Amino acid sequence: MLNGKEIVLIISGGIAAYKSLDLIRRLKERGARVVPVMTSGARKFVTPLAVGALAAEKVFTDLFDREAEHDVGHIRLARDHDLILIAPTTANLMAKMVHGIADDLATAVLLATDKPVLAAPAMNPKMWQNPATVRNLETLQKRGIRFVGPASGEMAEKGEAGVGRMSEPLEIVAAAEAVLRDQRAEAGELPLAGRHVLITSGPTHEPIDPVRYIANRSSGKQGHALAEAAYAAGARVTLVSGPVELPDPANITVVPVESAADMLKAVESHLPADIVIMAAAVADWRMASEGAQKIKKDGSGKPPALNLIENPDILATIGHHTSLRPDLLIGFAAETQNLLQNARSKLERKKADWIIANDVSPETGIMGGDANTVRLVSKDGVEDWPQMDKTDVARQIIARAAAALTGDKGS
Ligand code: CTP
Numbered sequence: 474m475l476n477g478k479e480i481v482l483i484i485s486g487g488i489a490a491y492k493s494l495d496l497i498r499r500l501k502e503r504g505a506r507v508v509p510v511m512t513s514g515a516r517k518f519v520t521p522l523a524v525g526a527l528a529a530e531k532v533f534t535d536l537f538d539r540e541a542e543h544d545v546g547h548i549r550l551a552r553d554h555d556l557i558l559i560a561p562t563t564a565n566l567m568a569k570m571v572h573g574i575a576d577d578l579a580t581a582v583l584l585a586t587d588k589p590v591l592a593a594p595a596m597n598p599k600m601w602q603n604p605a606t607v608r609n610l611e612t613l614q615k616r617g618i619r620f621v622g623p624a625s626g627e628m629a630e631k632g633e634a635g636v637g638r639m640s641e642p643l644e645i646v647a648a649a650e651a652v653l654r655d656q657r658a659e660a661g662e663l664p665l666a667g668r669h670v671l672i673t674s675g676p677t678h679e680p681i682d683p684v685r686y687i688a689n690r691s692s693g694k695q696g697h698a699l700a701e702a703a704y705a706a707g708a709r710v711t712l713v714s715g716p717v718e719l720p721d722p723a724n725i726t727v728v729p730v731e732s733a734a735d736m737l738k739a740v741e742s743h744l745p746a747d748i749v750i751m752a753a754a755v756a757d758w759r760m761a762s763e764g765a766q767k768i769k770k771d772g773s774g775k776p777p778a779l780n781l782i783e784n785p786d787i788l789a790t791i792g793h794h795t796s797l798r799p800d801l802l803i804g805f806a807a808e809t810q811n812l813l814q815n816a817r818s819k820l821e822r823k824k825a826d827w828i829i830a831n832d833v834s835p836e837t838g839i840m841g842g843d844a845n846t847v848r849l850v851s852k853d854g855v856e857d858w859p860q861m862d863k864t865d866v867a868r869q870i871i872a873r874a875a876a877a878l879t880g881d882k883g884s
Pocket residue numbers: 673733751752753754755756757784785786787788789803804805806807808819
């Protein structure tokens with residue numbers, strides 16, 4: 474999500490500077506170019522050699538660098554990039570920013586920039602709570618500077634704990650993505666800005682007794698990819714997810730559920746939404762009554778009768794709802810035979826606008842795999858899509874959904 478983005482990373486002087494090394498790696502993994510600026514304090518904790526090697530870039534340290542300043546390098550650093558990220562941000566640097574002090578390269582860049590600034594503070598809890606810092610934080614926030622953290626936990630100082638630890642690199646990466654995405658949404662560059670998208674994902678688990686449950690092989694990969702694609706397209710996203718092994722996507726409200734009944738409740742309580750996509754593989758049946766105790770073998774050699782009843786159909790419930798039905802309702806049809814016929818019948822029966830039909834026969838490897846071959850079934854007909862990665866399927870569905878919502882026919 475940071476593909477092609479250019480980030481100036483200002484490292485100021487705190488013990489958390491060691492985490493900046495990992496942060497550089499994480500930012501680069503996501504496709505960003507990282508241009509490091511180090512204060513003299515930062516250079517006491519980590520070396521420019523390590524920072525430069527990880528970033529694979531020249532490290533800027535001096536305001537009066539003859540080589541960099543022949544064309545006013547600090548102004549170019551401040552203006553020619555997409556984001557200025559300060560990690561760690563010390564109490565001292567915050568104070569200097571408040572007062573517009575520009576006595577080194579980092580502060581000169583911060584004073585001269587017209588780009589978004591994201592700060593990850595790191596300091597002793599007493600310094601963080603000091604009224605001077607509290608006031609500085611308020612002032613900087615009012616000026617539009619965004620903050621991530623600090624988190625609470627143990628300090629480097631022996632026996633001290635509290636709020637002041639720098640956020641973990643992955644949280645900082647997620648915050649950087651959020652800042653850049655919000656900026657694009659505000660600039661009107663993202664089609665789903667201001668829209669709410671709700672997605673169901675993963676399997677459901679239907680308890681048999683306190684230790685056993687009925688489940689299916691859904692991995693949640695397609696639903697989670699849809700949530701990330703909707704977020705990247707500017708939407709506020711709610712992801713109602715059954716139990717999956719995947720990490721929660723960043724910047725998305727994740728509502729974890731277990732059973733189909735929980736999923737229906739969670740969906741209803743998070744609606745209304747402009748677009749709802751039901752990618753979850755909801756179990757069709759649950760136990761008529763869940764045993765309070767573990768079911769034991771009774772010695773007769775006969776298995777117990779599992780008395781099943783049908784689960785509520787979440788897609789159909791929302792499709793037929795008079796007030797909660799979204800502008801665009803999309804379901805999936807996971808089939809092992811008669812794909813199109815079943816998809817068309819689900820479209821009608823569940824009152825969906827589109828059904829994304831896929832053949833989940835074991836030989837396709839779709840269930841749990843990374844690729845998907847789908848067909849988009851709507852009242853206008855059937856479209857065959859080529860085999861794609863689940864993330865590309867997600868991007869296509871979201872692009873089509875955004876186009877349908879805004880009346881743009883799209884491609
Ligand atoms: N679905 C749902 N609630 C259910 C069952 C399914 O919301 N209780 C949704 C799924 O999320 C999917 C669509 O309905 O978007 C179709 O799911 P699928 O399992 O393919 O269909 P079923 O309704 O279970 O039909 P069948 O048993 O005939 O396959």
